[in-house]
Amino acid sequence: MWKKISLVVLVAFIALTAVSQVEARKNGTVVLTFDDVRKNVYTNAVPILDELGFKATFFPATSWMNELEYMTEEQIKKLFDEGNEIGCHTRNHISPLELDYDGLVDEIEGARADLEAIGVTMSKSFAAPFGEYNPAVIAQLMVDGVINCNRHAFQGDGLAFNKPKTFNPVEVIVVSVRSYTSLNWLRRLVSKAGDRGWILVLVFHGDDKVPADEYDMRHRNFTRLMYHINWWANEKSGPRIDVLTLAQAIEKYKR
């Protein structure tokens, strides 16, 4: 009799442990980032983000603020005040590979000063202009202590994700979205991040009804992608996705 009961208890214990291990797995994560902060992102993408309650990470090249195709200072300030992250994309959009140490620090500190002047605190996230950087640049950034994050763009299913155990804030893997990027492929990446508990960081540039160049995503596709993410974030049962800023994602996976 007791043997039977203890067996039942043991089986129940093992089953409960298995369930709690599944439950203990963290949600997947999607991070939405926007390089250069084109004006059409403010006009077209931000209203969808607001509607769905998503916060994003914006990377302005600060000398471009107020120029015709880019956001104004007021718009960037408003995004910041509403809880979005404003990161560093340098002041003049110069490849870090073309700068020596002092030049790089000037570009970063210049961007920080430009943002401070409009009441925006620049985060520690760094998006290298043209995606160009190397280990020396990362070392410079880290020694200076101004920035803790860089990114490396890969394409292809297997290489598109950051994994929780190996998530490296100094070299975040990103997927750069272009006008020709397949919506179905992007939706599949989102679902995979949700299914496996992985981290997907998307880089957008522009969002327009009809793409003016390869950096604009077609607005209809952007909207569909955001609704797919919203289904994973808020509507489905079972494993979910957290939509986070880059700084929030780094905090979530900090070891």
Ligand SMILES: [Zn+2]
């Ligand atoms: Zn850029």
